[in-house]
Amino acid sequence: MPYDEKPKQGPDTGPQEEKEEKFSFIQETIKPKPVTRRKILTQLARIVIYGLIFGAFACLGFFALKPWVQNRFQNIPKTVTIQEDEDEGTVQTAPPDTAEAVSPVLNADSYKEIMRSMYDIAKDAGKCVVTVQPADKEKSFSSEGSGTENSVAGLVAADNGKELLILCDNSVCADAENWTVTFSDGSQYGATLKKQDKNSGFAALSVQRINLTTSTWNSVLVATLGNSSVTTEGDVVIALGNMFGYAKGTGFGIVSSNIYEESKADGQYNVLTTDIPAENGGTGILFNLKGEVIGMISPGIWENTEANTTKALAISDLKSTIELLVNGESVPYVGIYGTTINDTMAEKENMPVGIYVIEVNPDSPAMAAGIQSGDILQEVSEAKVSSTLSYEKAVMSSKVGGTIKMKGKRRGANGYVDIDFNVTIGSLE
Known part of the structure; x- marks a missing residue:
């Protein structure tokens, strides 16, 4: 066979396949060291x-x-909101008991139990009553025993997260810049003036919360302002304060009348009179049997009378003023004493319906605007006013320093003519 010839491939022989070489590598497994008790610890x-x-x-x-x-x-106090009175129609009453009522047997022990129960209510209510006096006035020797020299009873009316706000008669603010507040546990703290209103006769003082000790905190209670509008003659009440010529007095009695009023500029306040004896010039707080505040006992109520019984301004009529004072806001003031001319009176006297101006305070915003006695106001800031209550609400909703328009009627030679005034709202501080 020639050397250059390729051998023939037979039918049973295929092309040479390349054989893959397979290598075996040693695979090593690393085992972790055993975890011992010592390592865990x-x-x-x-x-x-x-x-x-x-x-x-x-x-x-x-x-x-x-x-x-x-x-x-604590430098960011919360705005205090005074809860409005609930509508009397929403008050739920218990269904009448059809079972025959059994009269309890009353004796001396029953009386003791009743008085003890009332004293317990008064004791809890007393946690929101304080004594306020100027810090820079020394007590006289004759008043050291009574503790009433230059002092008034105050109410812990609100807590804004930074301060406890004390509501009190503003007579204690005359010629003073700093005050001392004595809480129910006898502890004393400095206070500063938040805001006062000489028209209503009240002021709000502030005590820094951060200064109060734990023991004082445990003895303090922020007052609950009740609905004095539902208070009626014969209701049992509790008076706390210095109405009797000494501090921290407690008196029990009933409401003898709730039909009279105390007139202030731009508003009228219902007066709750009681049969509880009182000294002239005494101040305090009036509570119902729920421990709610229903009145502020003020020395300025009916100053010309000699009746030495406890009298209080109804708390419901003071709530809007209190809310402004405890928030450090000025109370709006116009300076008008008025009375309501309703439809019946208007027809009888041939007068327009509205607020009849009885008197205008000297140097007041009303006098500066030209309002006179005898004018009849019918509109305040585009809101119709037909009663002293609606007039007061319109004034209280105004901003101090702002100017509002009042419209009404004035009697002329040929009858009543239209009048209008631009009144700049002021305040008495």
Whole structure:
């Protein structure tokens, strides 16, 4: 066979296939070291040490930042909102008991139990009653025993998160710049004036919450302002304050009348008279048997009378004023004493319906605007006024310093003519 000839491939022989070479590598498995009890304990100890270190730094940081946080957030007082009275028609009454009523047997022990129950109510209510006096006036020797020299009873009316707001008679504000408030536990704290209103005769003082101790906090209660509009003759009431010539007095009695009023500029306040004896010039707080405040006992009520019984301005008529004072806002003032001319009176006297101006205070916004006695006001800030209540609401909703328009009627030679005034709202502080 020639050397250059390729051998013939037979039918049973195929092309040469390349054989893949397979290599076997040694695969090594790394086994973890066994976990021993000692390692577990060591790891746990390390975690505990780290936790203690972190906790220590967290505590140090907390105490270091606490004064800053308190100072930062307590400088932002919350706005106080005085809850309005509920509608008398929504008050739920218990269904009448059809069972035969059994009269209890009353004796001396029953009387003791009744008086003890009332005293317990008075004791709880007393937590919101304080004594206020100027800090820069010393007590006289004769008044050290009574504790009433230059002092008035006050009410813890609100808490805005930064301050406790004390409502009191503004007679204590004359010639004073700082005050001392004595709480029910006998502790004393400095107070500053938040705002006063010489027209209504009330002022709001503030005591810094951060200054109060824990024991004082436990003895303080923010008052609940009740609905004096549902108070009727014969209701049992509790008087707390210095109405009797000494501080921290307690008296029990009944409402003898609720039909009379005390006139102030731009409004009238219902007066709750009681059969509880009182000294002239005494101040205090009147409570119902729920422990709710229903009146502020004021020395200015019916100053010319000699009846030495406890009298209070109804709290429902004071709520809008209180809300402004405790929020540090000025109370609007126009300076008008008026009475309502309703439809019946208007027809009888041939007069327009509205507010008849009886008197205008000297140097008041009303006098500056030209309002005179005898004018009849019918519209305030585009709102119709047909009663002293609606007039008072219109004035109280105005902003001090702002100008409002009042419209009405004035009698002329040929009958009543239209009049209008631009009144700049003022305040008496």
